[in-house]
Amino acid sequence: TNDEDVYKQLRFTQNGVGAVPSPFDCFLALRGLKTLHLRMEAAARNANAIALFLERHDSVSKVVYPGLKSHPQHEIATRQQNGYGAMITFYCVGGREQAAIILQNLRVFALAESLGAIESLAESPSLMTHASVPDEQRKLLGIDDTLIRLSVGVESCVDLISDLDSALNAALSSVG
Numbered sequence: 001t002n003d004e005d006v007y008k009q010l011r012f013t014q015n016g017v018g019a020v021p022s023p024f025d026c027f028l029a030l031r032g033l034k035t036l037h038l039r040m041e042a043a044a045r046n047a048n049a050i051a052l053f054l055e056r057h058d059s060v061s062k063v064v065y066p067g068l069k070s071h072p073q074h075e076i077a078t079r080q081q082n083g084y085g086a087m088i089t090f091y092c093v094g095g096r097e098q099a100a101i102i103l104q105n106l107r108v109f110a111l112a113e114s115l116g117a118i119e120s121l122a123e124s125p126s127l128m129t130h131a132s133v134p135d136e137q138r139k140l141l142g143i144d145d146t147l148i149r150l151s152v153g154v155e156s157c158v159d160l161i162s163d164l165d166s167a168l169n170a171a172l173s174s175v176g
Helices: 004-017 023-034 036-056 074-080 096-105 135-141 157-174
Strands: 060-064 087-092 121-123 147-151
Touching (some): 023 036, 087 096
Antiparallel strands (some): 121 147
């Protein structure tokens, strides 16, 4: 800024909060930006293949991914976006127990409450991020016990699908 007062306020905040990245942090951020498009394209390719796989699996009742023709806003996403991203939501057959079995049986996907990393991550809001929210409130918020969210990364797509297939089959065998 060329405003001395704004500069002083920013400098005070940066000094007090430590909101100034080190030169090495800046180097790492710049280096990561140079390959971001490659990682996003790889993750989106994986996500598309996984969404198609999930849509056909007997253990899955619904898949929400804008790249699928079954998504209500697929046409809008196709017109407005360059790709469909790497986030998938799906609902498993059964209940909270089956969602837990799926998460417990994943070996390549890591459990995480914060999604969006280079590695593939999975979470169930009713079991993790919103576990402390009463059941009635979760229902009002649209958080179903069978909802699972995936942030798809750049690992081998074959490995990711195999991992999901094993976990989904374990959950399916537990449905009585």
